[in-house]
Amino acid sequence: MTLAQTHICGMNFHYFRHGLDRFLDDAETLGLPLVEIWGAAPHFYLGDRTLADARALGANIRARGMAISCFTPEQCVYPINLSSPQAELRDRSIRYFLESLEMSVEMGSPALLVTPGSGFADQPRSEAFERCVAGLRLLADRAGKLGQKLFLEALPPAWSNIAATATELRTLLDAVGSNALFGMLDTAGALGTGETVTDYVNALGDRLAHVHMIDSDPAGSHLSWGDGVLSAQAIVSELQGAGYGGALSIEITSPRYYLDPKTAMARSVAALRSVLPEG
Numbered sequence: 001m002t003l004a005q006t007h008i009c010g011m012n013f014h015y016f017r018h019g020l021d022r023f024l025d026d027a028e029t030l031g032l033p034l035v036e037i038w039g040a041a042p043h044f045y046l047g048d049r050t051l052a053d054a055r056a057l058g059a060n061i062r063a064r065g066m067a068i069s070c071f072t073p074e075q076c077v078y079p080i081n082l083s084s085p086q087a088e089l090r091d092r093s094i095r096y097f098l099e100s101l102e103m104s105v106e107m108g109s110p111a112l113l114v115t116p117g118s119g120f121a122d123q124p125r126s127e128a129f130e131r132c133v134a135g136l137r138l139l140a141d142r143a144g145k146l147g148q149k150l151f152l153e154a155l156p157p158a159w160s161n162i163a164a165t166a167t168e169l170r171t172l173l174d175a176v177g178s179n180a181l182f183g184m185l186d187t188a189g190a191l192g193t194g195e196t197v198t199d200y201v202n203a204l205g206d207r208l209a210h211v212h213m214i215d216s217d218p219a220g221s222h223l224s225w226g227d228g229v230l231s232a233q234a235i236v237s238e239l240q241g242a243g244y245g246g247a248l249s250i251e252i253t254s255p256r257y258y259l260d261p262k263t264a265m266a267r268s269v270a271a272l273r274s275v276l277p278e279g
Helices: 020-029 051-063 087-107 125-146 166-176 187-192 197-207 232-242 261-273
Strands: 008-011 034-039 067-073 111-114 149-152 181-186 208-212 248-250
Touching (some): 008 261, 020 034, 020 051, 020 261, 051 067, 051 087, 087 111, 087 125, 111 125, 149 166, 149 208, 166 181, 166 197, 187 197, 187 208, 197 208, 197 232, 248 261
Parallel strands (some): 008 034, 008 248, 034 067, 067 111, 111 149
């Protein structure tokens, strides 16, 4: 499959100082075909939303001529940790992701993004790994029955002792062994661990199903295109060569963009359009 401008995807993370409709209005104005929905307050926190809300959100997005590429419930902050050594926290996290799968179905998203969580840094990694595998197997089994995909994202070493690199991500995928579970690439995360797109392509192969396509710096910041050190053209070329055909999702998270999120998104959309064919 050839990557094209129809694969460009907006994300609402850096709009959290604004309402969700502001993000959707801007995405529609920019002519985006896809959106990735970050599920967090004040936009779509699971604890405040119902399945009816999810259906209404999906209908709203489709009415604007867009589709959802992925539902990404907030999971990198307390109290969500799929691999926690504390049973209560781990069980809560599993319930959270199971509910997220139901929400994803109702809003018309084909996939749910998950992260591995972490064990304690002063306890054996192997124990956290086994807890993660058990949790992901449960989630993948449910996802398969619902016709959903799970996109598994590596986390920086300071955040996770389970999967921080492309190779570790592939090891985790293989350990779970589910056709519903896929790996993904975050270009900022890869830069932060000293990796390249080629490293992810080689490790994941045809299990690479989603890309967070953002500019970055050596600290791993998620920046608007043009504010970091990465080359959009080079990344697109590598993904094209690998036959990748999924979304290119603009996950901007730096606080510098919170008060003027549209300018950052518009600049990134323009940068990606300049290196992608129409399609």
